[in-house]
Amino acid sequence: MGLTKTEMFSELQNEIALYAKVFGHPARVAILQHLFKINTCVCGDLVDEIGLAQPTISQHLKELKHLGLIKGNVEGTSVCYCVDSKNWAKMKEVMFQFLDQDLSKEQCC
Amino acid sequence: MGLTKTEMFSELQNEIALYAKVFGHPARVAILQHLFKINTCVCGDLVDEIGLAQPTISQHLKELKHLGLIKGNVEGTSVCYCVDSKNWAKMKEVMFQFLDQDLSKEQCC
DNA sequence: TTAGTTCATTGCAATATTACGATAAAGATT
DNA sequence: AATCTTTATCGTAATATTGCAATGAACTAA
Numbered sequence: 001m002g003l004t005k006t007e008m009f010s011e012l013q014n015e016i017a018l019y020a021k022v023f024g025h026p027a028r029v030a031i032l033q034h035l036f037k038i039n040t041c042v043c044g045d046l047v048d049e050i051g052l053a054q055p056t057i058s059q060h061l062k063e064l065k066h067l068g069l070i071k072g073n074v075e076g077t078s079v080c081y082c083v084d085s086k087n088w089a090k091m092k093e094v095m096f097q098f099l100d101q102d103l104s105k106e107q108c109c
Numbered sequence: 110m111g112l113t114k115t116e117m118f119s120e121l122q123n124e125i126a127l128y129a130k131v132f133g134h135p136a137r138v139a140i141l142q143h144l145f146k147i148n149t150c151v152c153g154d155l156v157d158e159i160g161l162a163q164p165t166i167s168q169h170l171k172e173l174k175h176l177g178l179i180k181g182n183v184e185g186t187s188v189c190y191c192v193d194s195k196n197w198a199k200m201k202e203v204m205f206q207f208l209d210q211d212l213s214k215e216q217c218c
Numbered sequence: 219t220t221a222g223t224t225c226a227t228t229g230c231a232a233t234a235t236t237a238c239g240a241t242a243a244a245g246a247t248t
Numbered sequence: 249a250a251t252c253t254t255t256a257t258c259g260t261a262a263t264a265t266t267g268c269a270a271t272g273a274a275c276t277a278a
Contacts, residue, residue, distance in 0.1 A: 001267045002233030008160045009135035013142070021133030025236080026118035026126040029207070033122070036210040044254065051117045053238050058256055060236095077245050077254045085212040092208050098138070099201050101145040103194040110237045111263030134266085153224065165267050167226055186224045186275050 016098050019091050022067050027052055028060050032069070032083065041073060041080030067091075125207050128200050131176050136161055137169050141178070141192065150182060150189030176200075 006014050022028055030050050035042060046061070047054045061081060064070045068087040073080040115123050131137055139159050144151060155170070156163045170190060173179045177196040182189045 001231070002235090002265050004134060004136075004234090004266070005161070006135060009139055013135040013138045016138045017133055017135040020129045020131075020138075022129075023207075024126055024130030024133040025113060026115060026122040027113075027236090029122045029125045029129075030118055033207075033210075036212075039212070047255095052114070052236095054255075055239080055257080056237050059238095062256085072255095074244095074255095077252095079255060083212060088212065095204070095208055098132075098142075099204055101142075103145075103192060103197065110261065111235050111265090113236070113264090136266090156225095161266095162268050163225075164227080164269080168266080171226085181225095183225095183274090186222095188225060 012094070015094060018067065019095055022063055022069070025060070027056070028064060031057070031060060031064065035070065035081065035083050041075075041082040043075060043078040043080045046081070121203070124203060127176065128204055131172055131178070134169070136165070137173060140166070140169060140173065144179065144190065144192050150184075150191040153187050155190070 004017075009017075023032075027050055031046060034046065034049050038045075047057050050057060052060075061070065061072070065072055068084055069091060070081050071084045073082075113126075118126075132141075136159055140155060143155065143158050147154075156166050159166060161169075170179065170181070174181055177193055178200060179190050180193045182191075
């Protein structure tokens with residue numbers, strides 16, 4: 001069916017899944033890593049940096065922007081992208097809490 | 110096309126994306142949360158706990174198992190699942206390193 | 219043996235995602 | 249104005265994902 005039944009899950013579960021989904025493609029991971037590496041706005045390097053076509057990159061950027069993880073600033077003809085540090089921190093908190101659960105008790109397996 | 114061009118990306122980028130992808134569905138998030146909450150093996154509660162059909166849960170479990178994040182132990186008629194703490198820790202390290210990049214430098218946006 | 223329980227697998231339909239050519243939009247340059 | 253540069257959007261093809269009914273496999277209980 002391809003249709004996720006979001007209504008069956010808690011808001012937190014859906015939030016985690018949404019964040020994770022956007023990281024679930026290496027192109028978006030690469031985009032973010034580049035933004036972190038440069039650590040300032042990037043205006044167009046991305047298509048050269050990553051090997052995908054311009055419309056494809058644009059689409060991936062859109063998804064990252066839609067979740068609020070990056071911001072885009074129009075600057076003349078080009079657009080400057082950078083990580084939205086405030087929203088990134090929010091996301092990090094949610095994801096850390098999920099990933100950092102402890103496994104103290106013994107396991108039977 | 111729906112076909113990710115994995116060969117264009119680094120091994121780390123693909124690894125991060127694979128982990129993230131498996132967390133990119135609320136059912137799998139819910140399964141993992143339940144396993145953490147119970148903090149021991151679970152033999153069949155999952156279908157009741159989460160509201161999806163048994164084959165659907167089985168499929169999600171398969172994906173989690175395939176990545177090594179959970180283990181399944183056959184115990185008579187039933188199968189006991191639990192988080193594989195060693196592999197979970199490995200995954201955590203990879204994901205933390207990706208998520209925990211700092212944003213010290215000023216941003217222009 | 220027969221029937222019941224539990225989980226995996228198969229097969230399929232519906233939807234989502236990915237990629238990109240073509241094109242549009244908008245500012246910059248000549 | 250005419251052209252160039254840069255990014256977004258549209259349309260479409262290919263592939264992936266999700267969900268479940270039906271069925272199978274394997275052990276248990278009567």
